[in-house]
Amino acid sequence: MKLYSLVCSYDNLFLSFNKAKKGKTKRRYVKRFKKNLEENLLNISEELLNKTYLQYKLRIFILRDPKTRKISKSAFKDRVVHHALCNIISPILEKSFIYDSHANQIGKGALKALERFDIFKRKVSRNGTRPCFILKADIKHYFEEINHETLIKIIQKKIDDEDVIWLIKTILSNQSKETVNKGMPLGNLTSQFFANVYLNELDQFVKHKLKAKYYIRYVDDFVIFHEKKEQLEIWKENINLFLKDVLDIQLHPSKSHVLLLNKGINFLGFRIFYNFRLLRKSNLKSFERKLNHLKILYNEGVLDREKIVEILEGWLNYASHANTYKYRRYIVKEFNKFFPFKNDYFIKNKKKHWNFIKKLKESELKFTVQKTLFLYNKGLTIKEIAFQQKIKESTVWSHFSNLIEHKQISVWKIIKKEKVLNILNKIYSRKDRLKDIKKRLKDDTITYDEIDCVMASVKSKKRKSYFKKMS
Numbered sequence: 001m002k003l004y005s006l007v008c009s010y011d012n013l014f015l016s017f018n019k020a021k022k023g024k025t026k027r028r029y030v031k032r033f034k035k036n037l038e039e040n041l042l043n044i045s046e047e048l049l050n051k052t053y054l055q056y057k058l059r060i061f062i063l064r065d066p067k068t069r070k071i072s073k074s075a076f077k078d079r080v081v082h083h084a085l086c087n088i089i090s091p092i093l094e095k096s097f098i099y100d101s102h103a104n105q106i107g108k109g110a111l112k113a114l115e116r117f118d119i120f121k122r123k124v125s126r127n128g129t130r131p132c133f134i135l136k137a138d139i140k141h142y143f144e145e146i147n148h149e150t151l152i153k154i155i156q157k158k159i160d161d162e163d164v165i166w167l168i169k170t171i172l173s174n175q176s177k178e179t180v181n182k183g184m185p186l187g188n189l190t191s192q193f194f195a196n197v198y199l200n201e202l203d204q205f206v207k208h209k210l211k212a213k214y215y216i217r218y219v220d221d222f223v224i225f226h227e228k229k230e231q232l233e234i235w236k237e238n239i240n241l242f243l244k245d246v247l248d249i250q251l252h253p254s255k256s257h258v259l260l261l262n263k264g265i266n267f268l269g270f271r272i273f274y275n276f277r278l279l280r281k282s283n284l285k286s287f288e289r290k291l292n293h294l295k296i297l298y299n300e301g302v303l304d305r306e307k308i309v310e311i312l313e314g315w316l317n318y319a320s321h322a323n324t325y326k327y328r329r330y331i332v333k334e335f336n337k338f339f340p341f342k343n344d345y346f347i348k349n350k351k352k353h354w355n356f357i358k359k360l361k362e363s364e365l366k367f368t369v370q371k372t373l374f375l376y377n378k379g380l381t382i383k384e385i386a387f388q389q390k391i392k393e394s395t396v397w398s399h400f401s402n403l404i405e406h407k408q409i410s411v412w413k414i415i416k417k418e419k420v421l422n423i424l425n426k427i428y429s430r431k432d433r434l435k436d437i438k439k440r441l442k443d444d445t446i447t448y449d450e451i452d453c454v455m456a457s458v459k460s461k462k463r464k465s466y467f468k469k470m471s
């Protein structure tokens with residue numbers, strides 16, 4: 001059976017629809033397409049088979065975070081076709097990809113590339129006992145400069161079906177710019193895949209011609225490790241000549257340098273040293289701007305707390321791959337301060353919220369305290385919360401102390417009124433130790449945990465009237 005027939009088959013198009021709708025099932029255009037799903041898929045199949053398939057105009061918008069980029073959004077129907085094409089040709093073309101090409105592939109990604117970076121830096125430096133030099137390089141205006149004719153020739157080495165080539169050419173021709181036979185729009189699935197196919201030629205050159213052993217590429221960013229700076233400078237010249245002569249692109253002159261690992265290497269949003277990894281300052285500033293914007297949206301009622309928790313959890317996951325323990329702790333405190341848990345808080349999507357809760361690991365700095373609050377508001381007792389979270393009851397009490405101090409919950413809800421008043425009467429100073437307050441109380445029914453919570457309430461008020469002078 002010809003490849004093109006497989007691309008146009010109903011089963012392949014149905015699978016492609018399910019992939020294209022992933023994460024977008026509530027969008028109106030997905031609902032409209034799904035309403036007459038069978039008819040729409042049969043129409044696409046017929047158009048492809050008869051070669052009457054026409055694409056909708058790309059929708060263009062600008063993103064300025066972290067840098068200005070022009071993103072092109074295809075119509076949903078076209079996205080189904082893109083998935084249908086990639087479903088069939090990806091397994092064929094990806095067979096020739098090297099192991100350390102990490103972009104847009106199942107089982108790969110930025111984090112996998114960072115893992116390989118750590119492995120290579122240890123091997124080349126022999127566990128930090130000798131210098132390690134790295135050629136950190138970037139392709140200049142990569143997506144804008146990809147030559148269509150060169151790309152087609154590369155694909156034809158593996159795929160000789162003329163109809164598939166026709167569809168690829170058709171997809172490539174859907175551009176907003178005037179440049180003919182050059183460039184691909186950022187944002188399309190096919191653009192991401194073809195970008196990998198195009199630079200696979202570079203991967204093969206580096207691995208088999210230059211014999212570079214320690215090489216990692218993520219889209220148009222790549223690094224090569226070696227103990228000698230001179231060797232990397234020679235390879236840099238060879239690579240630039242290859243790119244110009246064979247692929248009609250070139251290295252970015254201001255972003256391609258041979259650097260010493262000890263001075264730090266910027267790669268995939270991190271600044272990597274031998275013994276540690278930091279977030280880039282531009283990423284930190286970008287997130288802090290976003291956090292300030294979220295504060296405004298939250299105060300105006302545009303965003304609810306549940307959505308902000310999602311955003312923050314994603315950032316903390318990303319930041320956890322650098323040495324950022326204190327920074328993440330600071331961010332969580334800022335979150336508690338500026339996004340308090342309101343009494344009228346209602347979780348719209350309980351399933352989604354619980355999925356978020358399940359992802360939290362107690363060994364990492366996440367939202368275990370917020371989870372305790374969530375369970376308490378559901379009506380669980382302290383004992384039940386401890387059992388469900390698999391933690392000690394004393395840990396649950398420490399969570400409450402934290403929540404009370406940050407005004408997330410009132411001490412009067414946790415402890416009986418009589419006990420709170422009794423404890424307050426025995427607090428003389430902000431510096432009082434729990435042990436001293438316990439002695440003054442002379443009441444075995446009041447625990448240290450309850451005293452700690454009341455003390456946290458006092459600290460949150462910051463009023464001198466709460467303290468009695470030492471007699």
